[in-house]
Amino acid sequence: MHMLYQIFIDPFVQMGSAPDLFVQTLWEGLVAGVLYSLIALGFVLIFKASGVFNFAQGIMVVFAALTLVGLYAHGVPAFLALALTIGVMFLLALGVERLVLRPLVNQPEIILFMATFGLTYILIGGGELIFGGDPKVMISNQLYLPSGSYRIPALGGFVQMQKIDIAAAVIASIMVASLAVFFQKTRIGRALRAVADSHRAALSVGISLEFIWVTVWFAAGIVALATGIMWGARSDVSFALDVIALKALPVLILGGFTSIPGAIVGGVIIGVGEKLGEFYWGPLFGSGIEEWFAYVIALIFLLFRPQGLFGEKIIERI
Amino acid sequence: MLYREAGQFKTTYEADQALFPILQDRIGIVVILAIAFIAVPLTANTFVIDSILIPVLVFALAAIGLNLLTGYTGLLSLGTGAFMGVGAFGCYKLTTFFPGVNIVVLIVGSGFLAAAAGIIFGLPSLRIKGFYLAVATLAAQFFLSWCFIRVAWLYNYNVSAAIEVPQRTLFRVVVTGPSAAPTTRYLLVLTIVSVMTLLASNLIRGRIGRTWMAVRDMDIAAELIGIKLYQTKLMAFAVSSFYCGVAGAMLVFLWLGNAESESFNINQSFLILFMVIIGGLGSLTGSFFGAAFIWGLPIVLEYAPAYFGIKVASATAEHLSYITLGTLIILFLIVEPNGLARLWQIGKQKLRVWPFPY
Numbered sequence: 001m002h003m004l005y006q007i008f009i010d011p012f013v014q015m016g017s018a019p020d021l022f023v024q025t026l027w028e029g030l031v032a033g034v035l036y037s038l039i040a041l042g043f044v045l046i047f048k049a050s051g052v053f054n055f056a057q058g059i060m061v062v063f064a065a066l067t068l069v070g071l072y073a074h075g076v077p078a079f080l081a082l083a084l085t086i087g088v089m090f091l092l093a094l095g096v097e098r099l100v101l102r103p104l105v106n107q108p109e110i111i112l113f114m115a116t117f118g119l120t121y122i123l124i125g126g127g128e129l130i131f132g133g134d135p136k137v138m139i140s141n142q143l144y145l146p147s148g149s150y151r152i153p154a155l156g157g158f159v160q161m162q163k164i165d166i167a168a169a170v171i172a173s174i175m176v177a178s179l180a181v182f183f184q185k186t187r188i189g190r191a192l193r194a195v196a197d198s199h200r201a202a203l204s205v206g207i208s209l210e211f212i213w214v215t216v217w218f219a220a221g222i223v224a225l226a227t228g229i230m231w232g233a234r235s236d237v238s239f240a241l242d243v244i245a246l247k248a249l250p251v252l253i254l255g256g257f258t259s260i261p262g263a264i265v266g267g268v269i270i271g272v273g274e275k276l277g278e279f280y281w282g283p284l285f286g287s288g289i290e291e292w293f294a295y296v297i298a299l300i301f302l303l304f305r306p307q308g309l310f311g312e313k314i315i316e317r318i
Numbered sequence: 319m320l321y322r323e324a325g326q327f328k329t330t331y332e333a334d335q336a337l338f339p340i341l342q343d344r345i346g347i348v349v350i351l352a353i354a355f356i357a358v359p360l361t362a363n364t365f366v367i368d369s370i371l372i373p374v375l376v377f378a379l380a381a382i383g384l385n386l387l388t389g390y391t392g393l394l395s396l397g398t399g400a401f402m403g404v405g406a407f408g409c410y411k412l413t414t415f416f417p418g419v420n421i422v423v424l425i426v427g428s429g430f431l432a433a434a435a436g437i438i439f440g441l442p443s444l445r446i447k448g449f450y451l452a453v454a455t456l457a458a459q460f461f462l463s464w465c466f467i468r469v470a471w472l473y474n475y476n477v478s479a480a481i482e483v484p485q486r487t488l489f490r491v492v493v494t495g496p497s498a499a500p501t502t503r504y505l506l507v508l509t510i511v512s513v514m515t516l517l518a519s520n521l522i523r524g525r526i527g528r529t530w531m532a533v534r535d536m537d538i539a540a541e542l543i544g545i546k547l548y549q550t551k552l553m554a555f556a557v558s559s560f561y562c563g564v565a566g567a568m569l570v571f572l573w574l575g576n577a578e579s580e581s582f583n584i585n586q587s588f589l590i591l592f593m594v595i596i597g598g599l600g601s602l603t604g605s606f607f608g609a610a611f612i613w614g615l616p617i618v619l620e621y622a623p624a625y626f627g628i629k630v631a632s633a634t635a636e637h638l639s640y641i642t643l644g645t646l647i648i649l650f651l652i653v654e655p656n657g658l659a660r661l662w663q664i665g666k667q668k669l670r671v672w673p674f675p676y
Contacts, residue, residue, distance in 0.1 A: 100647070101650055101651075104652060107651075109448075110394060111595070111651055111655045114591075114647065114651060115651050117647060118644040118648035121640045121647070122641050122644035122645060124640050125637045125639070125640030125641035126641055128633075128640075129638070129641070246584065250456075251455045253453045257449065274373050291463075292461040294462070295454075295461070296457060298453070302442065302445070303442065303445060306445050306446050307450070316538055318536065318538055
């Protein structure tokens with residue numbers, strides 16, 4: 001009885017008695033959620049267009065951030081380094097298409113999934129070989145990213161908001177909006193959607209699969225770079241960041257593998273749920289429940305909607 | 319020339335359905351077993367046994383477990399490491415509760431604990447498919463790893479949060495604990511792995527294996543011909559986790575001697591998945607090849623530069639071995655997506671028609 005009280009009633013009493021703390025936790029969850037969404041977005045872009053479950057997305061985030069910081073450390077001006085990093089991500093997309101996707105076309109999904117593991121190892125080894133494995137500080141000042149924080153009086157207390165978090169939320173929104181426009185309004189966007197629907201039909205109307213794949217991997221690379229900058233500004237840039245890829249997976253199944261809005265909504269649900277769970281229910285189980293709480297939330301959703309919240313309805317024929 | 323089945327006629331159904339219908343295969347397996355059971359313990363040194371042979375056998379068993387689930391039933395799982403952990407921690411608790419019971423019984427018993435865990439975390443598979451299921455099994459991975467750290471009861475409130483293997487004897491020979499001879503442990507591992515592989519191969523050839531493969535090929539069609547999906551999928555999860563659990567228990571009790579939750583984290587799951595895919599989905603022989611390849615490759619990469627007299631800084635060597643491993647995986651998938659088992663088959667076919675090309 002006492003246990004039930006602690007699980008179902010006590011946390012809500014706590015929320016009610018300290019609303020400012022609740023809002024603070026909510027905000028932190030929201031910010032974490034935005035970053036999860038960005039990673040999930042990279043996954044979705046690639047999965048939609050090529051059916052590849054790209055495990056390397058998390059490492060691409062680290063690799064992009066590391067390239068940026070590494071170039072700056074070698075004396076390249078900050079914005080030139082940014083441009084060069086975008087160039088590197090383009091070369092990566094080109095290389096992946098030419099050396100991995102093209103020879104493996106028409107293979108089962110699990111083989112392509114496995115190939116992205118190989119890519120992960122290459123990026124880890126390559127990144128550490130070129131830029132060294134020690135944690136680095138993101139060049140947020142040089143990129144004119146804001147630092148410091150606002151203290152907003154609210155609900156009889158204060159809510160603290162880091163400026164960088166607000167910037168992250170803004171950049172994420174801009175990115176999603178521009179991706180949406182890109183997908184809906186441009187010629188390439190329409191071609192992308194055609195490929196996502198059916199490879200064969202797209203080929204038959206003269207869409208080049210190679211070009212589309214390079215484009216989506218490049219887009220995913222840019223998303224990875226943005227994520228890397230945002231995440232790196234909050235903590236250091238190192239390969240320890242690759243665990244965030246695993247954090248993005250529940251977001252992905254929650255939102256559906258093929259839905260961009262799903263990635264965003266899923267990210268926010270997971271981020272908020274995780275932080276609230278850790279803060280209010282965590283002490284009951286001993287800390288660290290963040291690690292699996294997201295998966296449990298996603299599992300519960302999946303039991304009711306097996307294709308995720310926004311995924312395409314699964315139709316099966318014999 | 320040597321490997322040719324011409325003239326070997328079967329006159330009974332038993333002979334036709336035997337495990338090794340071809341005489342040369344029977345001779346081959348006897349030779350391999352003889353080498354493994356007699357020649358290796360007599361000749362191999364401690365390094366070879368402890369860092370190559372025992373781990374390869376243990377991982378091969380885990381790979382067989384995952385192969386039963388992923389290769390034969392078509393359910394992708396990323397929770398292998400956690401199920402191995404259930405076996406290891408379960409076996410540790412069992413030795414605490416039943417100090418007098420034969421250790422082999424306890425290792426097999428811990429497999430049943432892992433099977434129970436597998437059934438619980440396999441429940442979502444009834445509704446979720448494909449990569450969605452793979453991510454759902456990650457829930458098992460993370461939840462169980464968390465338990466291995468946070469639930470102190472599992473490691474008997476040990477300060478180091480690690481499990482230490484107690485000394486146990488089998489027929490008055492020390493088989494576990496620090497004073498057990500590597501050769502003894504190797505022979506025990508080999509025996510368990512051989513028996514369980516035989517069981518698995520018979521399971522696959524029988525009714526259960528056929529229902530698994532039907533579900534893999536198309537689950538709706540399988541349901542239409544009267545296969546109960548719930549039972550079949552849960553059975554696959556249970557048997558797979560049983561194998562992984564036994565492998566996990568052996569990993570700690572017969573190889574490492576102590577372990578903590580780190581040994582059963584997500585990387586372990588990925589490692590086993592590599593072995594299954596590189597070895598060949600849906601092949602027991604492939605599981606052994608895959609385990610040997612994935613376990614052996616880093617060792618080769620570590621010692622190869624020194625052998626050729628090239629000096630590399632250890633950090634650089636580690637990065638290079640990462641790059642090489644990644645490149646080899648991709649290259650391998652491009653050359654032969656069906657894994658080492660397929661290469662083995664092609665080789666046998668070539669031998670059979672030799673000296674003609676086909």
